[in-house]
Amino acid sequence: MSLYPLKFIPQFAEVLWGGIKLNKVLNKDIDTCKSIGESWEISGVKGKVSLISNGKFKGISLDTLIGVYKHEIAGDKVYERYGNEFPLLIKFIDANDALSIQVHPDDALAKERHNSFGKTEMWYVLEAEKGAELISGFNKEVTRDEYIQKLESKDIESILTKHSVKSGDAFFIPAGRVHAIGKGILLAEIQQTSNVTYRLYDFDRKDANGNLRELHTEQAVDAINYTYYKDLKVDYNVKPNEASEVASCQYFTTNILELSESYIKTINVKDSFVIYMCLEGEIEIVYYILEKESLKKGECILIPASLNMVELIPNENSILLEVYI
Missing domain, CATH: 2.60.120.10 (Jelly Rolls)
Structure with missing residues (x-):
């Protein structure tokens, strides 16, 4: 059978920081009474592998199809590197409220602890409300001890860089960089196939059952890159029709x-x-x-x-x- 361009059934995540923009802006078939924060568009994450929505392979999972067609879907080099596991996770994210401040482990640490890939990602901002900000990186050189002290005193935001954002802004977030999507931002996210996140600080918010959300304080300490970097917003130029x-x-x-x-x-x-x-x-x-x-x-x-x-x-x-x- 010949392959063809494949579309997939989105998978939606209801979260306390989600909103209704995935429906209102991106036309997703979502109940607007729910707070939907993520639409997983193409996923190879175990337990959340995407199902094909079009053509003769409709209803078949992405990993099943790769298992049959291997190189034809992924490409020789990609298949040799990743096998049947699809290497990218493609999402749209609606942050009606701020996400937790978090970090992701690199490949080595994620493999050791979770038998998973690490998580390097990038964001492209589709819409941003007036005054919207996101966090990416530290605003100065920070030691491990200083980070711990700031975290324990609930003053971690004072050592992080907040970026004002608008439509078209892009950020590259390598594994190890502390980051958070702020309130009022709708964006596209491209990342490695991984669902490993270490939550550092969550503004003392409680879930639907009145419980504080789990933090990953000890795990995160070894995952963080404490180096200070300037100019973390991606600088790029657009050439029409290229x-x-x-x-x-x-x-x-x-x-x-x-x-x-x-x-x-x-x-x-x-x-x-x-x-x-x-x-x-x-x-x-x-x-x-x-x-x-x-x-x-x-x-x-x-x-x-x-x-x-x-x-x-x-x-x-x-x-x-x-x-x-």
């Missing part, structure tokens, strides 16, 4: 596409699958010359590595993120 790089690392590359005309993507040159996240507008994806699939705002699609080429035709001015390894 792929413009936003962030790149050993785990993923993310480009932005602002399309007003046709764009042709050669897939197998990268020896990797390609994911498109539609942030604005609507496009038509043409493959095998005559076959087509549509992609609307708020939707994501995976182009298997075996498709040599696809053409993206915008029905209106459109913005997409393009992700591959």
